[in-house]
Amino acid sequence: MKDILLKYGLNTLTKKVLNDLYWSMLRIRMFEEKIVELYPEQEMKCPVHLCIGQEAIAAGVCLHLNKSDYVFSNHRGHGHCLAKGAAMKPLMAEFYGKETGCSKGKGGSMHIIDIEHGILGTSAIVGGGIPMGVGAALASSMKGEESVTAIFFGDGAFDEGAFYESFNFASLKKLPVVFVCENNFYATNSHQSARQSGCRISDSAASFDSRGHCVDGNDPLAVYKAAQDAVALARKGGGPSLIEAKTYRWKGHVGPEEDWTKGCRPKEELDYWKEQCPIKKFTALLLEKGAMTTEEMEQAKSAINGELAEAVAFAKASPYPKEAALLEDVYYEAKK
Amino acid sequence: MPWTKIYGSRTEFDKALKDKPGLRGITYKEAIREATAQLLSTDKSVFVIGEGVDDSGGVFGTTKGLQEEFGKERVMDSPLAENGITGVCVGAAAAGMKPILVHMRTDFLPISLDQILNHAAKWHYMFGGSVNIPLVIRSIIGRGWGSAAQHSQSLQAMFMNIPGLRVIMPATPFDAKGLLIAALRDGNPVIMIEHRWLYDHVGHVPEEMYEVPLGKAVVRKAGKDATIVAVSHMVHEAVQAAEALQDEGIDCEVIDLRTLKPMDSATVIESVRKTGRLVVADTGWKECAVGAEVMAKVAEAGVALRSPLVRVNLPEAPTPASPALEKAYYPGKNDIIEAVRKTAGHGKRQAEHINNSPVL
Ligand SMILES: Cc1ncc(C[n+]2csc(CCOP(=O)(O)OP(=O)(O)O)c2C)c(N)n1
Numbered sequence: 001m002k003d004i005l006l007k008y009g010l011n012t013l014t015k016k017v018l019n020d021l022y023w024s025m026l027r028i029r030m031f032e033e034k035i036v037e038l039y040p041e042q043e044m045k046c047p048v049h050l051c052i053g054q055e056a057i058a059a060g061v062c063l064h065l066n067k068s069d070y071v072f073s074n075h076r077g078h079g080h081c082l083a084k085g086a087a088m089k090p091l092m093a094e095f096y097g098k099e100t101g102c103s104k105g106k107g108g109s110m111h112i113i114d115i116e117h118g119i120l121g122t123s124a125i126v127g128g129g130i131p132m133g134v135g136a137a138l139a140s141s142m143k144g145e146e147s148v149t150a151i152f153f154g155d156g157a158f159d160e161g162a163f164y165e166s167f168n169f170a171s172l173k174k175l176p177v178v179f180v181c182e183n184n185f186y187a188t189n190s191h192q193s194a195r196q197s198g199c200r201i202s203d204s205a206a207s208f209d210s211r212g213h214c215v216d217g218n219d220p221l222a223v224y225k226a227a228q229d230a231v232a233l234a235r236k237g238g239g240p241s242l243i244e245a246k247t248y249r250w251k252g253h254v255g256p257e258e259d260w261t262k263g264c265r266p267k268e269e270l271d272y273w274k275e276q277c278p279i280k281k282f283t284a285l286l287l288e289k290g291a292m293t294t295e296e297m298e299q300a301k302s303a304i305n306g307e308l309a310e311a312v313a314f315a316k317a318s319p320y321p322k323e324a325a326l327l328e329d330v331y332y333e334a335k336k
Numbered sequence: 337m338p339w340t341k342i343y344g345s346r347t348e349f350d351k352a353l354k355d356k357p358g359l360r361g362i363t364y365k366e367a368i369r370e371a372t373a374q375l376l377s378t379d380k381s382v383f384v385i386g387e388g389v390d391d392s393g394g395v396f397g398t399t400k401g402l403q404e405e406f407g408k409e410r411v412m413d414s415p416l417a418e419n420g421i422t423g424v425c426v427g428a429a430a431a432g433m434k435p436i437l438v439h440m441r442t443d444f445l446p447i448s449l450d451q452i453l454n455h456a457a458k459w460h461y462m463f464g465g466s467v468n469i470p471l472v473i474r475s476i477i478g479r480g481w482g483s484a485a486q487h488s489q490s491l492q493a494m495f496m497n498i499p500g501l502r503v504i505m506p507a508t509p510f511d512a513k514g515l516l517i518a519a520l521r522d523g524n525p526v527i528m529i530e531h532r533w534l535y536d537h538v539g540h541v542p543e544e545m546y547e548v549p550l551g552k553a554v555v556r557k558a559g560k561d562a563t564i565v566a567v568s569h570m571v572h573e574a575v576q577a578a579e580a581l582q583d584e585g586i587d588c589e590v591i592d593l594r595t596l597k598p599m600d601s602a603t604v605i606e607s608v609r610k611t612g613r614l615v616v617a618d619t620g621w622k623e624c625a626v627g628a629e630v631m632a633k634v635a636e637a638g639v640a641l642r643s644p645l646v647r648v649n650l651p652e653a654p655t656p657a658s659p660a661l662e663k664a665y666y667p668g669k670n671d672i673i674e675a676v677r678k679t680a681g682h683g684k685r686q687a688e689h690i691n692n693s694p695v696l
């Protein structure tokens with residue numbers, strides 16, 4: 001493994017981190033696949049935006065974050081929140097619209113929150129979470145905390161003015177932010193090249209006097225390395241970085257099905273990217289280099305399966321919110 | 337008249353077809369697509385822009401195939417840059433084009449409020465009428481399947497507050513086509529708000545181009561006991577409510593506003609003068625909104641009322657995702673029935689009270 005790690009400049013990486021990367025990606029994949037399996041039952045009555053194929057990015061970035069660090073995310077946010085440490089139960093229950101969900105059933109799959117793990121809520125307005133993330137970083141720096149904020153967004157959000165305004169402010173104030181653009185080349189069915197003339201997202205960091213990294217988003221080690229540099233820089237007051245991680249979403253924009261059948265994208269493209277599966281490739285590498293054994297991997301799978309089974313059972317058994325909840329929480333009421 | 341009629345379902349339309357074989361029935365989404373295609377083919381200055389307008393689904397079918405027909409220059413996909421692209425449209429309109437800007441959800445309009453409120457709505461007035469902004473901004477209200485708070489809003493009231501804007505909410509295929517054509521020819525910025533649940537609704541739509549004049553309401557059902565004013569999807573709920581109330585002996589008049597700004601208060605006032613009772617059913621929230629404005633107009637006209645007015649709106653909360661809460665969230669036919677009963681009952685009680693009071 002040493003030879004490989006040297007290539008990434010990760011020569012001090014421990015076996016534990018390798019295991020954690022594997023574990024985190026697998027946990028996201030299995031969570032999303034469980035949704036694919038259950039969705040046809042039509043009990044999960046909310047739109048789901050799955051991140052199958054993109055797991056390495058959330059895993060590689062979040063491994064560098066402490067519990068008190070912040071994560072801001074978007075409509076495709078399950079993976080980010082899981083990687084940051086969110087438990088499965090409140091997420092699953094939220095998707096089932098239950099009272100025990102992380103947002104008491106008010107938000108659904110697009111609106112996840114987990115304050116304890118620094119997730120202050122995910123927005124389904126494209127680009128909406130970016131300035132908010134910068135705001136959280138501003139707050140932590142004003143309070144003198146050491147926190148770093150990671151903001152996950154798509155190539156589509158890079159079209160939005162909110163990105164530029166926010167990045168400029170973060171750079172100007174040298175805020176501890178890591179901008180993570182998951183470039184899966186599509187915003188719904190619209191290709192990046194139909195929306196952007198340059199298609200060089202990471203290059204834009206330079207004009208804000210910040211660091212840009214362009215990495216293979218299906219390579220957890222590449223993401224891990226870029227995030228390591230970006231988080232370290234942010235933590236020591238060096239300001240924001242922009243990581244552009246190129247990847248591909250396997251499922252349609254929304255829902256559990258593949259979308260080539262509807263003519264949204266060519267099937268060959270999906271086939272190519274399935275070959276680039278981040279988990280498959282990383283598994284092969286770990287086994288080949290003896291960094292993990294098949295037994296360890298099986299153990300991981302069965303542990304995750306256990307967590308999933310519990311989460312689904314919990315979600316299904318939980319009650320729906322009572323009708324009175326409809327008018328609760330519209331306003332915050334100060335506790336006397 | 338076939339074009340003011342609301343058909344409950346395709347079967348009902350097909351039945352009507354038997355009596356009037358000349359009726360041409362298409363869906364709401366097809367009507368929008370047809371109007372757009374006709375505008376594109378008859379006016380070189382028209383272009384369509386929006387996120388996903390060239391998509392295989394074609395914004396729920398309303399722009400389907402238009403790019404193949406009219407080319408990439410006139411039917412173009414947009415970056416996800418709502419404020420910027422709205423400004424691009426405002427500028428293009430000032431320079432002689434007539435853009436149709438399409439948003440998948442009304443919830444994305446707030447990003448472009450600056451260009452809509454500060455620019456599009458002001459440009460004609462602020463420069464003494466020397467330039468006008470012929471622009472239609474289409475957007476869609478989502479509903480159901482846990483759309484939740486950011487994918488389901490009915491924001492018409494916000495736009496009704498701004499001089500210089502026009503706001504339309506067609507409820508039928510006939511109006512969707514006619515209002516869209518009239519809106520683009522109007523020469524002012526027009527906010528057109530569609531409801532996703534209307535897209536498969538079938539109605540009579542003539543093939544040729546025609547306009548439904550802006551600022552004109554339509555009486556969907558005549559009646560003498562109570563007036564129900566409704567917009568968009570709520571018009572359909574109101575018609576069904578009126579049918580049910582007919583069986584109870586309450587004869588309702590149903591008015592579809594169609595245009596919210598400028599509002600056709602004359603039609604409403606005339607009706608309420610006759611019935612003395614008014615219920616307003618809107619797809620959005622209650623305060624400072626459609627109902628409030630309709631009622632203010634009636635009050636300002638000094639119409640004598642036989643009972644307090646009632647509004648049917650969303651509860652005072654953002655849209656919840658949970659199916660249990662979603663069900664409780666949306667008012668419909670039954671709420672309108674209840675509201676009308678309340679006004680009618682009130683009238684009766686008062687009458688009884690007067691009849692039973694001792695003669696002094
Ligand atoms: C402001 C805004 N515009 C449009 C949409 C509709 N929409 C939802 S997700 C999406 C695509 C986003 O693409 P990207 O940012 O690349 O994220 P991805 O879905 O690829 O993960 C669009 C257009 C929205 N939710 N918000």
Ligand SMILES: [Mg+2]
Nearest residue numbers: 154155186187
């Ligand atoms: Mg994308």
